[in-house]
Amino acid sequence: MPLGPGSDPSWTQSLLLNSVDVGLVLALTYLVLLIIGERRTLWMVRGLIILMLAAAASNKLKLTLLHFVLDKLVIGSAVAMAIILQSEFRRFLEQLGRGEVVQLFRPVRRTLPKPDSVIDEIVDAVKELSQNRIGALLILETTGPMDDRDFSVPGVKLNAEVSKELLQTIFQTTTLLHDGAVYISGSRVVAAGVILPLSDRTASRQLGTRHRAAMGITERVGNCLCVVVSEETGSISMAERGILNRPLTSSKLKELLEARFSPAVDREAVAPGLLSLGRQIGSKVRVVVRRVLRLPEDKK
Template identity: 75%
Template sequence: MGSQLKQWLINLGWTWSLLPGVIDVGLVLLLAYMILVIIGERRTLWMVRGLIILMLASALSSALGLRFLSFVLEKLVIGSAVAMALILQAEFRRLLEQIGRGEILQLFRPSQEAVPKPDSVIDEIVDAVKELSQNRTGALLILETDRPIDERDFSVPGVRLNAEVSKELLQTIFQTTTLLHDGAVLIRGSRVIAAGVILPISERTASRQLGTRHRAAMGITERVENCVCVVVSEETGSISLAERGTLHRPLTSSKLKDMLRERFSPSVEREVVLGRQLGARTAALLARLFQSKSSASREKK
């Protein structure tokens, strides 16, 4: 009886000694999962994964006693974290706002507002752009690629519509006789969220052939990564696509359709889902590992 009690106390002490490490690893995995849930943009996910790999490499080199390598990686992690804080201002702002409002549980729920655009929605957009181009009617459309855009990134949010995307609606909005034609249309999923949106103008040096619409498309895509802009020139009727501050022009309607389908393909969404499931899968793997260790210790007894 005494030996069994002694063995039980030894096992209890061994368990309590491991508890801080288990909690530490669990909290880190929870934080990584929360960040991957908040961030939905593909390029941003790769940046976060790169930072996590650097942190793991720094911790491993420190554990192995590689002092110089650990020092270099530690400084690289700090510099990368500062750079990401500047690049991902919108994500960090959303995180701090939700924590400040006490909406911590919502951080673990992936946003379901933006959905992949089906081919029918892209067809409606391309058909409208084709008609506007043939009639030389100027147009500017903002298409969200994943999560919603913060309206504070716009100069003027515009007039809210929340209507279903259709070729007739887009053509009507951009007619010069309407009050909403002088601005951009914001499209989220299959809905026209707002019209008459005024965008910030790009400060980069551009060709004199580019008008205000083209510079506005470059300006918003420079500031916000999770969107693309389709522009129809009022003077020439040429079609352009802006993304990350770069303007692709001139485009045919078929080329525009191919580019939109490529950017809104299900493969992009699958990669986002994989990133969001990373924390859960790691937690399940650790749970199996600890279960196997506990079963092995029972067999020894």
């Protein structure tokens, strides 16, 4: 008589190995979600996972041509994502290299500007600078801390509260820091006089060095945006992911910043807590094991 699944050692070993395999893949996926921490980018990760699952299924079904096409798509998508998310992957590899494995499971704490206070101060300062045709460049941190190595020159550390008066004073042409950018994280002015890398893309002749710098840093780093005030025309622009949105009115700038830093959007969890995730996975595994081994359901 053939042995049942419960009495076959090889079957039990195979089930254990498959469970470990699935658990490791889930843990890796969870780490990726924590590293990304941005819902817009999360859709790209989901698309890559779907492609990987489709490639694995086509291989199991012996669909040779379809598996070949999907396999190449997975490789191309992975390379594209590595370029797009280079700052996130760099942070992951740095923490992994330093042995900070526990920190990988901790979500990045976000210090976001509050629409009713900090954004008002920024918009009021930009409005005044625009009316007086004083050039300005502000870097606003979005979903996580930036690295000083992303800047050509880190600038002078300030660590001061964001205020309209402080921003206007920094960009006055008589100050030593007016030529660089101001780096803002949450409600703090972290540094001033920051020199940014310039974009290599061909830009309009109407765009000066500040606009190219705003495009350059947002091309390189995905977790920031830049607000620019033109010294020649006083026009207001905002750059994000290398794309320059211009010209803007002060009211339109406020609308864009409030939408970008909306607490309702940013407080939404991208990945669940580790303990909660573990409980969910454990309950699913128990259900599958009970069904496979035909064990009685738990009575509540």
